[in-house]
Amino acid sequence: MFSDCVFWVKGDMIEVNGQEFMLGELSATCMNITPKEYEEIYGLYQSAKQVLDKEYNEKSAQWAMDMVGNWDEAEFDADNLTDEPELEYTPPSKEEWQKLNDILLQLCSILLQHKIFQVLADPNYVKILEQFKNITDNMLTPETWKIYVETAQAMEPIINDIYNFNKTIYYFVTDNIMHLKKCDPENYAAAYFDFINAPNAYKKIANPLTDPYMSYDFTDNLDMNLVPRETAEGSGEYIIAEYYHAKRLQPLLKVDFFKGLMVGHQIRRCLNCNRFFIVKGGYKTKYCDMPSPENPKRTCNQIAFAKKKPKEKNADNPKYQSYQRCIARLTKSCQRGAVTEDEKRTLSAKAEELYHTAMTSPEFTNEEFEQQLCSANLYKLCGITPPKKGRPGKKNDQ
Template sequence: MFSDICFYVKGKTIEVDGQDFLLGELTESCMNINDDQFHEIYFSFDKFKKEFPTELPEQEKYDKLKEEIFRIDSLLRVHKIFQVLGTPIETIKSYFKDKSILESWDMFCQLCNEYNGIIIDIYSFNVTINCFITQWIRNLKKCTPDDYAAAYYDFVFSPLAYKYIVNPVYNDGFIYTNTEFLSSLNLVPRETYEGSGKYVIAEYYHTSILQSFLKIDYLKGLMAGHSIRKCEHCKRFYLSTNAYRTRFCDKPSLEDPKFTCKQIAYRKTHIKDSNDNNPKYQTYKKAVHRIMRSCQRGAITVWRFLQWALILAYKRV
C-alpha cells in the first residue's frame, strides 16, 4: 500500500515518474525478491509488529521503532521496483525529525500499516504469479497474447484455483485480489517517449495499492506479448518480449559476471534451446539447405559443400 502511484500505460511501455519501462520490467524486479530476501523483510517486520506498543511509547522506544522501520525500508529499496516507485517513508522521513511524539505518532502508525500492506502484496503476488508462470505459461505450445490470456483464464477459473491463488483461508490472511483498487483511470494523449515526436492515447492510472500496479504492469505486458519466465539455470525471473521459448536468461551470470547466464548454462550442460524455437538454428538450417541445393545442381563440389557445412556448424556453436 502506497500513498500514491501514478503511471501511464503506452502500448508496450509503462511510464512511472517520467521514466519509461517495458511492460513487465518492474514486475520482474518484484518477482526477483527471492525467498531469503523476503524472509528477512517479513520476519523483521513480524518482530517489529510484535514489539509495537499499544500505547504512546517513551522517546527512547520510539527512536528504536523508527530505526527499525528505516532498516526494513532499506531492505525494500535494494530492488529496482522500489527505487522507481519510492517507498512510503521516502517523502516524509524528514517530517519525523522536527515533530514530537504527540505530533507524529498517528502518522507513524499509519506508515507502519502501509509497510504491512506492501509485504502482504509482495508475497500474495509473487507466490501466485510464480505458480502461474511455472505451471501454465511454461507449458504453452505457443507464446502469443491470445495464448497468455487463455492460460490466465484457465488459471483463475480452475477448480483448484484455491490451491494456486493466495487466499486468506489457506495463506494466513494473505490475498491475491480479484479486484483492482484504482483511484482513477483516464485516457490521455502522451508522447511515446520524450522527444520522440510520436504520440499514443495512453491509459493513466492512479492507485495506492502495490498489487494493483503489479497486476496492471504484468497483465498488460502479457497482452503486449511480454512474458516473465524463470531461468532454468540461475532460477531468476527474466522478461521475454518475443515468442521464442527460451530456457536461460541473458542476465550476468552469478558465477562469472563476464558471461551471461545463458553462456554459462550452455557450457555446463551442453543443452541448447529447443531447435523449433531457436532463431539461430533456423538460420543455420536454411543456410545448409541452400548450399545442399547448390551441390545437387553441380554448382559446387561435395567437398566444398562439406567445408561450408562445417564452417556454418562451427559459427552456430
C-alpha cells in the same frame, strides 16, 4: 514507501515516474524477491508493528472487555454501539522508538535493492525516517508520534501485496505459462482462465483462508483514463495512452504483468538461477541473460551453453535460432548465385564469430544479436555489398 502511484501504458511499454520499461519488466523484478527474503521482510515489519500498534491493541482489548461487561441482550442496539476508542498517540520510550526506526530503515534498504521499489519509492520517505536516527526528548510528543506511525504504516499494504502477487503469479508462471505448447497472447489468457478456475486454485492463489490477512484481489480499485500522448518526449508521434492511478501496489503489478502477456511479453523462470525474466515473443527460453550467480562474468544462458549437449542447449536458445536462420539465408543466396562460395565462407565465419561472442559475453540481448546478424549489418562488417534478390519487389538480401 509510497501511498499511491501513477503510471502510463503506451503500447508495449509502461511508464512510471518518468521512466519507461517493457511491460512485465517491473513485475518480474518484484517476483525476484525470494520467499526467504520475503520472510525476512515480513518478520521485520511484524517486529515494527508490535510497537506501532501497541496503544491500539491495548485500548481495543479494553474496549472489547467494556462492551462485553455492559452487554444487555434485551437492550442491544447494533446501530448505537460505542465507537472504538480514540488513540492518544502516546510515544514509546526513546530506546524503543530508536529500535523501531532502525528496523524500518533496514526494511527500506532491503526493498530498494529491487528495481521496482527504486522506481516507485518516494525519496522523501527514507529522508523522514532518517530524521529519527537520533531520538531527542523534544520529539517525544503525540503529534510527532502520530505522523511517524502514519508514515510507517504506509509500508504494510506494500509488504502484503508483494506476497499476494508473488505467490499467485509464481504458481501461474511455473505451473501454466512454462508448460504451454504454444506461447502467444491467446494461450496466455486461456491458461489464466484455467488457473483461476482450477479446483485447487485456492491453494495457489493468496487468500484469507490459507493466508490470514492476505488476498489476491480479482477486482482492483484504480482510476483509468485514455489520454493522447507522445510516444517519446519531443517525438511528434502520438498514441492513445492509458493513464492509471492506483493506491496499492497490487493493481500496478497486475496491469504490468497481464498487459505484458497480451503484447507477447511472457515471464519465465530461469532453470539455472531460478530468477524470473522477460521473454519477448513465443520463445520457450529456459535460461536468462542476467549474470549467473556462480560466475557473474557470464550469463545463465552462457553457463547453460557450456554445460549442455549441443542439441539440448540449442533447442530453445533464441541466439542459436537466429544464427541458424542467418546460415540458411546465406546458403540460399549462394545456391542462387547471389554470393560466391568464398563470400559465403567469409560471411559464415563472421556470423559464427558473432555467435560465439554473443554466447560467451553478457553484453548482447537476443534482440541485439538478431540485429547484428541481419544481412545489411553482416555484409557491411565483411566489406561485401549486399546482393539483389532475384525475386520481384525484393531489393536486398535480408
